[in-house]
Amino acid sequence: MPDQPGRTLSLARGLPRLIQGGMGVAISNWRLARAVSQAGGLGVVSGTALDRVLACRLQEGDADGHVRRILARFPDQALAQRVVQRWFVPSGIATPGAYRQVPLIDHRPAGDSLELLVAAGFAEVALAKDGHTGPVGINLLEKIQVANPAILYGALLAGVDAVLVGAGIPREFPALIAQLCAHEPGHLTLRVEGGQPGENVRVDFAPRELLGGARLPTLARPPFLAIISSDVLAQSLLRSTDGQVDGFIVEGAIAGGHNAPPRGGGHLSDIGEPIYGPRDLPDLGRLRQLDRPFWLAGGYGTADGLARASAAGAHGIQVGTLFSLCRESGMEESLRLRVLGLAANDEAHVFTDPLASPTGFPFKTVAVPGTASDRSVDAERIRICNIGLLRQAYRRPDGDIGWRCPAEPEAAFLAKGGAAKDLTGRKCLCNALMATAGFALAAPGGGREPALVTAGNCLAAAGLGLHHDLGAGDLVAALLSGSPLAGASATGNPSAHHRHGFAAQTGPA
Numbered sequence: 001m002p003d004q005p006g007r008t009l010s011l012a013r014g015l016p017r018l019i020q021g022g023m024g025v026a027i028s029n030w031r032l033a034r035a036v037s038q039a040g041g042l043g044v045v046s047g048t049a050l051d052r053v054l055a056c057r058l059q060e061g062d063a064d065g066h067v068r069r070i071l072a073r074f075p076d077q078a079l080a081q082r083v084v085q086r087w088f089v090p091s092g093i094a095t096p097g098a099y100r101q102v103p104l105i106d107h108r109p110a111g112d113s114l115e116l117l118v119a120a121g122f123a124e125v126a127l128a129k130d131g132h133t134g135p136v137g138i139n140l141l142e143k144i145q146v147a148n149p150a151i152l153y154g155a156l157l158a159g160v161d162a163v164l165v166g167a168g169i170p171r172e173f174p175a176l177i178a179q180l181c182a183h184e185p186g187h188l189t190l191r192v193e194g195g196q197p198g199e200n201v202r203v204d205f206a207p208r209e210l211l212g213g214a215r216l217p218t219l220a221r222p223p224f225l226a227i228i229s230s231d232v233l234a235q236s237l238l239r240s241t242d243g244q245v246d247g248f249i250v251e252g253a254i255a256g257g258h259n260a261p262p263r264g265g266g267h268l269s270d271i272g273e274p275i276y277g278p279r280d281l282p283d284l285g286r287l288r289q290l291d292r293p294f295w296l297a298g299g300y301g302t303a304d305g306l307a308r309a310s311a312a313g314a315h316g317i318q319v320g321t322l323f324s325l326c327r328e329s330g331m332e333e334s335l336r337l338r339v340l341g342l343a344a345n346d347e348a349h350v351f352t353d354p355l356a357s358p359t360g361f362p363f364k365t366v367a368v369p370g371t372a373s374d375r376s377v378d379a380e381r382i383r384i385c386n387i388g389l390l391r392q393a394y395r396r397p398d399g400d401i402g403w404r405c406p407a408e409p410e411a412a413f414l415a416k417g418g419a420a421k422d423l424t425g426r427k428c429l430c431n432a433l434m435a436t437a438g439f440a441l442a443a444p445g446g447g448r449e450p451a452l453v454t455a456g457n458c459l460a461a462a463g464l465g466l467h468h469d470l471g472a473g474d475l476v477a478a479l480l481s482g483s484p485l486a487g488a489s490a491t492g493n494p495s496a497h498h499r500h501g502f503a504a505q506t507g508p509a
């Protein structure tokens with residue numbers, strides 16, 4: 001196994017023991033990441049759909065002025081001004097949801113799109129880092145290949161302290177990060193369904209072409225953490241990236257958001273959830289041997305979470321669900337309060353939906369009346385693909401590259417050669433997650449797009465001490481010190497927490 005001791009390893013070991021989940025879209029926004037970072041954790045902003053979030057904030061009038069204030073620090077002021085001119089609406093859009101749409105992007109994004117992506121990556125990280133010295137990371141979904149290089153570059157320009165990538169196998173990221181830190185061109189290889197073996201379609205990004213003559217800062221390479229669910233993937237990543245993975249976040253099947261599918265196939269439980277078993281637990285002994293720090297995620301937001309993880313040889317924990325419901329969370333406020341209410345009354349039901357996500361990966365949903373978890377709400381929704389982040393590239397019969405998503409209008413998907421069976425149960429996560437963060441677009445059938453809440457199984461355990469007054473700082477202090485969270489037994493229902501966690505494997509490192 002290639003091993004690059006010294007600087008590489010110590011970089012990630014210097015990161016805090018508590019990492020706040022990178023939660024998209026805009027659940028972990030700059031405010032949450034900043035608060036966590038100031039309190040002693042690694043605050044993480046979500047990179048998902050940041051361009052659209054920035055465009056919405058500017059169209060809402062940027063009332064507190066933060067976006068324009070921070071873009072005034074962007075190294076290329078002409079670029080920053082173009083972005084503001086294109087999207088800023090001084091008095092805010094008159095009708096809620098009537099945002100001007102950000103154009104969909106493919107593997108050759110137009111200059112305007114790239115400018116918005118870079119500015120958005122920069123602004124979110126720079127705001128999260130503003131006015132303190134705590135570390136801030138960015139979380140990217142590997143699957144969103146076309147947007148990632150430009151958002152990542154913006155984040156690097158803002159001095160991001162860690163890059164976390166999951167939802168795919170991020171083999172090309174270490175090289176991309178190194179190239180972009182040197183302001184050199186970088187690329188990702190586009191996955192094309194139905195492509196010829198050996199064909200190589202790239203998503204290229206050339207910083208100097210975009211930023212022209214601007215004076216560019218010297219950038220230090222931040223540590224790269226791969227989000228994985230198996231030790232086998234960790235080993236394979238180290239081999240295929242010459243060891244340039246600085247650490248791992250090991251996510252269990254009870255974590256919020258997307259989950260890795262269970263090994264061994266598509267069997268579902270009586271209530272229609274994927275069935276996970278012992279084979280889905282990573283071998284922590286093997287992980288310990290890889291000589292990289294790792295953080296355990298999925299049900300560790302408890303008073304004893306850090307101690308359990310440390311006993312298993314982990315450097316720390318990553319916690320998402322708790323932070324997604326704290327005061328600084330980017331979740332739309334009335335929705336956040338409703339979810340907290342459900343949790344407090346033991347009525348928060350979390351379902352691991354095997355179909356909802358266009359990616360085909362299981363996705364956890366919380367049953368909240370009036371949101372897309374509600375079958376009748378989803379059935380009434382008129383499909384539209386106007387954000388398009390989860391579209392998959394495919395080779396068209398005429399040789400060109402096309403883009404399709406099983407949550408787009410059925411006829412369009414079928415006309416592009418998509419399989420009818422893939423349409424079943426799919427939800428438009430792009431629109432739903434924008435809505436959850438308070439940026440619901442106008443829906444084609446009238447009204448606004450419905451939201452969809454995701455959370456880990458620990459939410460249903462209802463013993464987390466969730467209380468709407470908890471701030472991120474309170475959570476960080478409690479989790480780091482192992483104290484019960486205010487107002488409740490912090491460990492909750494152990495069987496629910498640990499069912500698919502790693503607790504059974506704990507033992508001295």
Ligand SMILES: Cc1cc2nc3c(=O)[nH]c(=O)nc-3n(C[C@H](O)[C@H](O)[C@H](O)COP(=O)(O)O)c2cc1C
Pocket residue numbers: 020021022023024025027046048139141166167227251254255256257258297298299300301318319320321322324454455456457458
């Ligand atoms: C609301 C929410 C959104 C999430 N979104 C993402 C995401 O976009 N990308 C990702 O890698 N992980 C995502 N996660 C997973 C978290 O980063 C974290 O690993 C997980 O929440 C830890 O488990 P816990 O939910 O039991 O605390 C999300 C989790 C939540 C609760």
